[in-house]
Amino acid sequence: MQILLITGMPGAGKSEIADQFRMHNHPVVVMGDVVREVARKRGLEPSRKNTMSIMLELRQNRGPGAIAEYCLDSMENLDRESIVVEGCRSIAEMEVFRKRAASLTTVCVHASPDTRFHRLQKRNRKDAPTDWDAFRERDLRELDVGLGGVIALSDIMLVNEGTKEELRKKAQSVVQRFVNQ
Numbered sequence: 498m499q500i501l502l503i504t505g506m507p508g509a510g511k512s513e514i515a516d517q518f519r520m521h522n523h524p525v526v527v528m529g530d531v532v533r534e535v536a537r538k539r540g541l542e543p544s545r546k547n548t549m550s551i552m553l554e555l556r557q558n559r560g561p562g563a564i565a566e567y568c569l570d571s572m573e574n575l576d577r578e579s580i581v582v583e584g585c586r587s588i589a590e591m592e593v594f595r596k597r598a599a600s601l602t603t604v605c606v607h608a609s610p611d612t613r614f615h616r617l618q619k620r621n622r623k624d625a626p627t628d629w630d631a632f633r634e635r636d637l638r639e640l641d642v643g644l645g646g647v648i649a650l651s652d653i654m655l656v657n658e659g660t661k662e663e664l665r666k667k668a669q670s671v672v673q674r675f676v677n678q
Contacts, residue, residue, distance in 0.1 A: 498599060501518070502591065504584070504586070507613060508612075508616040509657055517671075521672050524572075562593035606664075609658060
């Protein structure tokens with residue numbers, strides 16, 4: 498199985514990259530959806546606080562690659578040779594995927610903190626940080642989980658400081674590269 502991981506800090510543009518793969522009929526597994534599903538099964542609102550708590554609990558009980566293992570379970574049902582995974586947050590998760598993949602590529606989407614903060618504010622989602630301090634706190638939590646290591650080890654880095662259209666063009670080149678592997 499060929500796996501492409503998409504990583505990046507909150508608001509960097511991971512979903513935009515994933516959408517480009519979906520447009521080319523590549524299945525996309527969103528790691529955060531796995532955690533949100535666990536929250537729903539427990540009767541909890543899938544808020545940022547609840548999902549972060551569940552993610553930490555699952556990792557404590559099943560190891561640092563727990564979320565990736567949950568994703569692999571759902572990937573088995575897809576019966577596809579190439580799959581995109583959005584939201585890899587730790588080297589342990591990368592290693593879980595690496596063990597199962599014939600080929601593993603990691604793409605990082607990067608944007609400055611200021612750019613990401615303003616994007617998250619515009620999203621108008623419940624989990625959007627209310628102010629700069631909350632935003633920085635969220636970033637630090639993500640880095641504590643291990644996201645910085647995944648970013649550092651990424652095979653491809655896409656800088657996303659421009660428009661959505663500019664990012665889509667960059668994503669198209671990644672899609673073509675992935676298809677041609």
